[in-house]
Amino acid sequence: MSEVKYSKEHEWIKLDGDTAVIGITQHATEMLGDIVFVELPEIGSSVAKDGNAGVVESTKAASDIYTPVSGKIIENNQAIVDDPAKVNNDPENEAWFFKLKITDKSEMDSLMNKEEYEKFLKESGS
């Protein structure tokens, strides 16, 4: 399995062959606060890099989820739809959002590794 990569929109992605697992980062959950609603892309739908791929709502507001790479959705995590608090508890493991079949692996290149993401967080002052 390849290393975990990160987007500027605070999603993480783990690629295994041509299957990618995508979720939101710990930092994202801290900014959002208590998550009380999750909407995921439908299985079989196609999503484009940086395009809309779901919604999370906290007690405060709704926020869009973006996909860091293009592909076709093959699985979504119903457990976080049924219990959105899971996203706050374990965002980078158990509470993944969806899996997709990646269209173009080179889209991974523009994403950050852990070190770069941490540096990005520091520099963006968040």
Added chain:
Amino acid sequence: MENIKTALYNLHQKHGAKFVPFAGYQMPIQYSKGIIEEHKSTRENAGIFDVSHMGQLFIKGDDTLAKNLERIFPAELSNAKLNQSKYSFLMNEEAGIYDDLIITKVEGGFNIVLNAVCKNTDFKLLSKLLEDKYEMILSEELSLIAIQGPKAVQILEKIINGVSDLKFMNGDTFNYHEENIYITRSGYTGEDGFEISIKNDAAEVFVQKLIDEGASLIGLGARDTLRLEAGLCLYGHDMDINKSPVEANLKWAISKNRILEGGFIGCEKIKSQIENGVSKIRVGIKPEGRIIAREKTLIFSEDDKNIGEITSGTFGPSVQAPVAMGYVENSFSKIDTKVFLEVRGKKYPAIISNLPFYKKSYVKGVSK
């Protein structure tokens, strides 16, 4: 202009507050534990709210003052007992709401607690309406602290002896460290509780005592989920200058005697709305499933006609479901009427619901 910091700013910061600008103030939206924990700790224990941004207005006056205030407000003020509080409205001639407020009869006049966003305009309007006949002081020296929740009474009683004898919507002056402070039994969360008016320089030490006795600080985020579950309106959202108290479903707050007797601003409109009904009215709305309908979400009838709009909506941590309030055409306001809410381009089913969403379960005789 820089936002004003309340006397509790440093304490908020110490407790990990995230701040937001609100009505010209820098206010805590939440602390380190988060909105849901804060909400639950208010329902189960006791929460402390810094509401110092709200206006605390004292109007000094003799017997003529109550009569003159009755020309403005639809509340019975001439026969109000000392320390009795009334919920009322400042309206225009069309009964549009400038502000909703709490008026308390005190020694030598009336105290009025005003919404933060409205307080300066309220002050000007009231001075004009009272023709500058009375001394009016919009305090900058006082903080306002609310403590709410089932344990509020026992916690506050430990610090200020005698508060447990206060009745709901009544206040009194208490002695605290050689100072007089004014406390009312009231609040805006659906819980039992108190609002304490205290000098700015004594506020932090006082709140620290409440914390030491087991209460915790609660931000604006949980204040919003608490008041929404309790079916209470937020000014500027669920009520404003384009809505009357009758439309806001708050007709209970207008004294029947005052309607008969008349003579307050907006009276004719209120009378006619009570007699002839209103075209739109505030209702509770319960979305099915988990979908959250926020402010400005459009409401549709079963035959797809736009019949209204949501004015506040969130997820209710105690009812464990989404909750909302909004205005619908009167013919759709019956409890259990099926409606649809348009969220992100899709329509989701919901029903018109009774308010409040959250009702306090009966607590058996708690001994002091």
